[in-house]
Amino acid sequence: MPATTFLPRRFVILISGLGSNMQAIVRACQQNACPADVLAVISSRADAAGLAWVQGQGIATRVVAHTNFSSRETFDAALAAEIDQFEPDYVLLAGFMRVLTPEFVQHYSGRLVNIHPSLLPAFPGLHTHAQALAKGVQAHGCTVHFVTPLLDHGPIIAQGVVPVKEDDKPETLARRVLSVEHVVYPQVASWLAQGRVHLMQDQRVQVDGAPSRLFISEHE
Ligand code: GAR
DSSP: OOOOOOOOOOEEEEEOOOHHHHHHOOOOOHHSSEEEEEEEEEETTTTTTTHHHHTTTOOOOEEOOGGGOSSHHHHHHHHHHHHHHOOOSSEEEOOOOOOOOHHHHHHTTTTTTEEEEETTSSSSSSOHHHHHHTTTTTTTEEEEEEEEETOOOSSSEEEEEOOOOOOOOOHHHHHHHHHHHHHHHHHHHHHTTOOOOOETSSSSSEETBBBBOHHHOOOO
């Protein structure tokens, strides 16, 4: 019997800015905590800070600048053409600040994953930390989820919880949420790479046959 060789899963990561979540995933892959290859990082902005970092890691980069396109449809078609050259198993959105067309989402159905800085379904959209403080919630956090055509919506793979402090400002809360994001997203990436994540018929997600464990911020 020929030995079965395990082929690492192929990731393409999309960013628009700092790319700190992308860096956390790339590091996890480099340190063998996540058995996947990040084949390319694609940015919607040429000036995204994360691009310079990833170039130093020997990973391909591409820019598909949304400002060069007159419609969402033409932007998404150009983006998909770049992504598909790398034949990824999964496309990971990591601070990718574009609303995607239903056609794009459908093209990557079950393979498109996003991180959002709130405990979805609470606080979709922008300024999530300010929204959370304005509502007086005691727990805030982040969600990693499969992408559907609705903005910041879709089957939840994992969540990270951050207790809200009385004197929190959007910036202080954002810092603690981002640090739990850097734990949750590489862990989900690793589960995906190992084939441990399953989208069930009822649109709930199981990891190893059960809901994923809850991540709780260690920062007080
Ligand atoms: C992260 O907080 C991520 O959750 C958020 O943008 C930030 C990107 O930071 N994404 C969204 O708001 C998507 N709706 P990063 O570029 O340092 O990873």
